[in-house]
Amino acid sequence: MKYIKIKTPQIRMTFALMTLVLISGCKSGLSMDNSAKENEQASLLKLMDEIVVLSKKVNCEDAKEWKFMPIGAKACGGPAGYISYSIKIDTDDFIKKVGVYTVESENFNKKWGIISDCMAVNPPKEIKCENGKPIFVY
Structure with missing residues (x-):
């Protein structure tokens, strides 16, 4: 050499x-x-904070006035979880923000090679109200 x-x-x-x-x-x-x-990541967290604020904007008094939807993206596919929302809020804005967050989460995972467990997150069966808050029932 x-x-x-x-x-x-x-x-x-x-x-x-x-x-x-x-x-x-x-x-x-x-x-x-x-x-x-x-x-x-900070941008995603900020958007998630906005979504959570909207989700908590209304007290849960009647479970029939609440819905839930998938949010976020696991690295190997499927939603990261579920979020509840009242039909009394601006649902169009809420659903749009959740959609943007989910797409951006998926893009973030792909771009940065994020890994996660591949266990499917089961959707809740229903929502009930406890102490003014929506609670998922599985």
């Missing part, structure tokens, strides 16, 4: 600087990826 012997100080300095630039470029690329992933 041959080694390159760098003879002049200028060439050594140039080689050292080039190596440093390459290494720092790689590190900044990784941090940019992590930063992008963290930004996307």
